[in-house]
Amino acid sequence: MTVRTRFAPSPTGYLHVGGARTALFNWLFARKHGGTFVLRVEDTDEARNTEEARQAIFDGMKWLGLDWDEGPEKGGAFGPYYQSQRTAIYDTWFEKLVAAGRVYEDGGAWRFRFERQPVTMHDLVCGEVTIDYTDESNTPDMVVKRSDGSYVFHFVNVVDDLEMEITHVIRGEDHLMNTPKHLQLIAAFGGKAPQYAHIPLILNPDGSKMSKRDAGAAVADYPRQGFLSVAVVNFIALLGWNPKTEQEIFTLAELVERFSLENVNRSPGRFDLEKCKWVNQQHLLDVSVDDFAIASRPFVEAAGLPIPENYPAVIAAVKDKVRLFSDVPAAVDFLLKDDFSYDEDAVAKVRGNAAAGGLLGALATAFEPISDWSADAAKAALNETAQAAGAKPGQLMFPLRVALSGRGHGPDIGDVLTLLGRDRCVARVRHFAEKLS
């Protein structure tokens, strides 16, 4: 049996992390087993569907790297993949229910008559769960066809999973209580039920349900914030699933190799943006300087900073010090423009050393005549200046850093010296020395 999974979003809003993770697990499971991953658009709610939402979902999946084998833009033997285009198919399946006497009219709508008995499901994640359908007041017969002739979710979802020969339905736990309904429908059709796996939901940091407007909820925000898609995938994969190793940073291929439904957790997880950023930083370490420069450039431009010719060299100096591409502008601004601001705490720290001003003044003078400027030449000058004043070279490093960058943290001083060039270094050191006095 070939594995066939599907992701079936309704285009009523942007792709959020919960949906993305559902898509991811389906994708991973299909890839892991050499199966087929289907994308099906559940656009039966005409009032709420929008073209923008549909596009946002496609864009989100593409950004995450979750390519589908069948579905919109791709085709396949089980199309069409928009439910709004499958009415004729639903009509024939509905007739089966009519013929079997399992539906009855109620107020213009058609209800499916449940078998009044306990329904047991064997969920790949939740295990065996039994819901009692004996009491009709708790489980009223469900509407499958609305009075306007359209079909409801439960019906089309089940029909399509059958029609498209879906073998594994991996979906959010919010669907667990729907499953008996679906099982009853499948039984009425005489169909073979897919295997179900209900995965726990993702919560906000405070434990509340994560929904729209919550920080980190929209997948589209991640590229805007400068996340790498592989990092986001890595992070959400580990939220509710664990690979049973202490390794935490994975490539897509490694996730595929290790993924299994048995290791999906049962309890909902909270979304920790800090850890997500850390995961991103770890992945950033593997990005080449050139790729990093290309990816970070839009963020730097958006901040209104000029892009110098030696931009890749600038990036090389800060690459390993940022967690997101969006951190880059603030990390490089002093390298790209002269009117940067000084961090008051760092300046105060330098003022704590009464000799700093004089030393920096002397340093500027020592820098000035260097014709063959380099980090080594500058450092040699720094050592001489310090020795001449009877100070340790190390004492000058921090003041120099603040003089050149305006802050106490940043790239390697040697890199800064090189990138800035002699004249700017002299000017900045002199200016800062005067500022101190």
Added chain:
RNA sequence: GACCCGUUCGUCUAUCGGUUAGGACUCCAGGUUUUCAUCCUGGCAAGAAGGGUUCGACUCCCUUACGGGUCGCCA
């Protein structure tokens, strides 16, 4: 309210009856780096509560509490 699912450091998690309850993020302290970051070392920090079962329970059972989910002519 009824019905389902769940509950290990603040967060993500390991443990599948016997462990000093391990790792990661965050935070703190040292070390390395003449500077910053990386990195290394160390530290803080957990089995919701109460009953059982057992020689022995985080692990199995029950109850309670708490959290989440579902109860639509939404999906």
